[in-house]
Amino acid sequence: MGIGIATGAYALSFGAISTAAGLSLLQTCALSVLMFTGASQFALVGVVGAGGSVWAGAATAALLGSRNALYGVRLSSLLVRGGWRRAAAAHFVIDETTAMAIARDSVAESRLAFWATGLAVFTLWNLGTLIGALATHALPDPKVLGFDAAPPAAFLALLAPRLRSREPMAIALSAGVVALVCLPFVPAGVPLLIVAVLVAIFGVLRSRG
Amino acid sequence: MMWAGVLVACASCYALKLAGLSLPASVLQDPRVQRTVPLVPVALLAALVATQTFSTGHHLVLDVRAAALSVAIVAVLLRAPFLVVVASAAATAALLRLL
Numbered sequence: 001m002g003i004g005i006a007t008g009a010y011a012l013s014f015g016a017i018s019t020a021a022g023l024s025l026l027q028t029c030a031l032s033v034l035m036f037t038g039a040s041q042f043a044l045v046g047v048v049g050a051g052g053s054v055w056a057g058a059a060t061a062a063l064l065g066s067r068n069a070l071y072g073v074r075l076s077s078l079l080v081r082g083g084w085r086r087a088a089a090a091h092f093v094i095d096e097t098t099a100m101a102i103a104r105d106s107v108a109e110s111r112l113a114f115w116a117t118g119l120a121v122f123t124l125w126n127l128g129t130l131i132g133a134l135a136t137h138a139l140p141d142p143k144v145l146g147f148d149a150a151p152p153a154a155f156l157a158l159l160a161p162r163l164r165s166r167e168p169m170a171i172a173l174s175a176g177v178v179a180l181v182c183l184p185f186v187p188a189g190v191p192l193l194i195v196a197v198l199v200a201i202f203g204v205l206r207s208r209g
Numbered sequence: 210m211m212w213a214g215v216l217v218a219c220a221s222c223y224a225l226k227l228a229g230l231s232l233p234a235s236v237l238q239d240p241r242v243q244r245t246v247p248l249v250p251v252a253l254l255a256a257l258v259a260t261q262t263f264s265t266g267h268h269l270v271l272d273v274r275a276a277a278l279s280v281a282i283v284a285v286l287l288r289a290p291f292l293v294v295v296a297s298a299a300a301t302a303a304l305l306r307l308l
Binding site for chain 2: 035046068087146157
């Protein structure tokens with residue numbers, strides 16, 4: 001229930017930000033139906049809204065989606081292997097379903113939690129997106145309402161729970177500085193890709209040491 | 210062009226989810242993968258916050274969005290819900306522009 005209300009509210013802001021960024025109603029809804037992973041969706045529309053190319057946005061979205069692959073490792077033993085069920089289950093592999101599934105005691109309960117959470121979140125996520133997008137379409141000038149200040153706040157809210165120790169805090173600060181230093185010299189959206197490459201190199205080097 | 214980018218991004222995100230359920234656990238449990246992948250969202254989200262607050266096009270700027278971000282930081286520290294964080298930032302920017 002709590003997760004449902006949170007999802008609906010989160011989706012409203014996605015629908016609004018996507019529309020203010022210039023995506024059509026159909027494109028906004030397609031992202032929620034087909035991509036169905038919040039941080040990646042916000043990243044794509046955020047990059048486009050800031051004047052970056054949709055391809056830079058798509059690359060950022062895919063990089064943010066890489067964490068969903070790690071969730072699969074924890075879920076694959078709980079879910080049915082192979083066939084169309086796995087293909088369908090894959091679409092629902094997101095933060096919320098993983099958290100609910102791994103918190104259960106038995107495989108049967110985990111499976112139920114995964115599918116129930118997945119269906120509830122999918123329904124509310126898409127409903128919220130549609131309402132947020134329709135409401136924003138009706139507005140005259142989104143910038144007057146401060147909509148350009150909304151995406152950074154959304155990214156901050158997504159980032160905050162990941163800053164639980166000094167290392168991620170240091171990485172976040174460095175990434176922000178590096179992105180701003182590169183920004184005047186490269187095409188829009190590219191600072192994000194530079195930051196992604198640097199953090200990947202850092203991660204690989206650290207895992208050796 | 211927008212549609213092509215949207216659809217390619219959707220396909221990529223789905224492929225990553227499917228890869229997690231399909232690849233052998235040994236690949237995804239490699240220490241380098243386990244260590245690196247969780248850092249990627251931290252770095253990217255921080256870079257998104259910084260660039261979307263302090264720039265317009267290719268120029269670094271300091272405007273009402275910085276004040277809006279400060280309000281969002283306070284909201285996050287007070288553990289406000291997602292929508293409240295976003296709405297308080299937007300409202301701050303809108304009010305400061307009215308002044």
